[in-house]
Amino acid sequence: MTFLAVLAGILLSGVVVLTTSHAVFSDTAASDGNYFATGDVDLTDELENATVLFEVDDMVPGQAEERCIEVTYLGSLDPDLVKVYSGGATDDGLAEWLAVTIEQGVGGNYADCSGFGGQSTIFDGSMDDFLADHTDYASGVGSWDPSAAGEKRTYRITVVFDENAPDTTQGASLTDLSFVWEVQS
Numbered sequence: 001m002t003f004l005a006v007l008a009g010i011l012l013s014g015v016v017v018l019t020t021s022h023a024v025f026s027d028t029a030a031s032d033g034n035y036f037a038t039g040d041v042d043l044t045d046e047l048e049n050a051t052v053l054f055e056v057d058d059m060v061p062g063q064a065e066e067r068c069i070e071v072t073y074l075g076s077l078d079p080d081l082v083k084v085y086s087g088g089a090t091d092d093g094l095a096e097w098l099a100v101t102i103e104q105g106v107g108g109n110y111a112d113c114s115g116f117g118g119q120s121t122i123f124d125g126s127m128d129d130f131l132a133d134h135t136d137y138a139s140g141v142g143s144w145d146p147s148a149a150g151e152k153r154t155y156r157i158t159v160v161f162d163e164n165a166p167d168t169t170q171g172a173s174l175t176d177l178s179f180v181w182e183v184q185s
Contacts, residue, residue, distance in 0.1 A: 039077035042149075043183045046070040046110055053110075053157065053179065062163035068113040070154045073146035077185040083140025084122065084155065086131045087178030094172040097165040098127035101158045104144055108154050116156050127159065127174065137182045146183070155181075 046069060053067040073079065084102060089095070105119030122141040123130060134140055144153045157179065 039075065039185070041075035041077055041079045041183050041185050042073070043082065043181055044072050044074060045181065046072075054159065054177070056159075059161045061161055061165045061169075064158060064160045066113055066156060066158045068108040068110060068116055068154050068156045070109050070152055071181050072150065072152045073183065074149050075146075075183070075185075076149065079146055079183045079185050081142055082144045082146065082153070082181055082183045083137050083142040085134040085136055085140035085180050085182070087180040088135075089131055089177040090173075090175045091128075091131065092172055092174075094127075094169060094174045095131055096126055096128040097162045097169055097172075098174065099160045099162065100125065100127045100130055101156075102130075102141065103156045103158075104142060104153050105156065106152070106154055108156065113156055116154055119156065137184060140180075140182065142181075 053069060054065060056065050059065075071082065073082070100123065101121060102123040103116075103119040103121050105116055107118070108114060108116030120143060122143060123134070
């Protein structure tokens with residue numbers, strides 16, 4: 001048995017020597033200069049948020065007011081839809097008597113809606129409903145899906161004071177109304 005133990009010891013030591021004494025070749029490849037940077041979604045309007053769309057005094061029943069605003073997508077990412085919603089308002093009873101229609105299309109601008117065309121209506125209802133039901137991106141309205149930076153859409157907003165508004169609306173107001181355009185990725 002000693003002979004077998006000696007033989008096993010010699011074989012085992014030979015295996016250890018062979019596995020630890022052979023030469024090793026190696027090589028590497030590197031990928032240098034890697035980086036990560038975020039893209040952006042960027043939306044601007046022709047007024048650069050500097051001017052209000054509507055400043056209307058002394059409205060009378062049946063009166064209509066129309067304004068256009070051009071919105072441009074400037075981001076680097078492929079965004080989801082551009083949505084329009086209310087950023088809030090102070091209402092003392094006038095909103096339910098104002099009909100609002102929001103259309104998106106091309107052409108026209110803040111100074112003049114002539115040339116506006118190719119439109120689709122994205123909201124048609126009372127201002128009261130718009131203020132209550134469209135208050136953030138998830139509930140906003142719109143179908144414009146920009147495909148590249150520099151792409152533009154014009155929005156025409158028409159507000160009509162109901163010709164059947166009661167006398168109780170005399171002196172009423174809707175102030176601090178905010179229309180918000182938002183895009184997400």
